[in-house]
Amino acid sequence: GRLTADLLKWAIRKYLAQSQNPKIHHGKQSVKQLVGQGTGVKSIDITAKNIKSFESVAKKYGVDFALKKNPEKGEYYVFFKARDDDAMKAAFAEYTAKTIRRKAPEKPSVRRQLAHFKEVARSMAQDTVKDRDRGERGL
Structure with missing residues (x-):
């Protein structure tokens, strides 16, 4: 509503402060x-x-x-x-x-190494099973 002297004084000070201090x-x-x-x-x-x-x-x-x-x-x-x-x-x-x-250079992934060694272990286990079926002694 009403425009008082204090409100006008505050608005003028605020305007002058902004113009003196650019962003x-x-x-x-x-x-x-x-x-x-x-x-x-x-x-x-x-x-x-x-x-x-x-x-x-x-x-x-x-x-x-x-x-x-x-x-x-x-x-x-x-x-x-x-x-x-x-x-x-x-x-x-x-x-x-x-x-x-x-x-x-990137270090090899631990998960990739683990997957690789799992495959190696599986192939070794399959080889011993095949040898037992033939009647040979396996590991």
């Missing part, structure tokens, strides 16, 4: 938003095709970053705030360790 984006954002925050920006080149794993690691470390693809070379530029430098180094180290582990 600060966190995490993945555009290069324009990142540069517009007024802090220095650094960049790193990434040539990996799986950029989603980098995004999850950067999110884990709370790094504000922007991705830009270079279509000529097929690589990505990762821009981040200068104040996030240490966090970015840690995130990038974890990302590279993750990609190196992914490239390592």
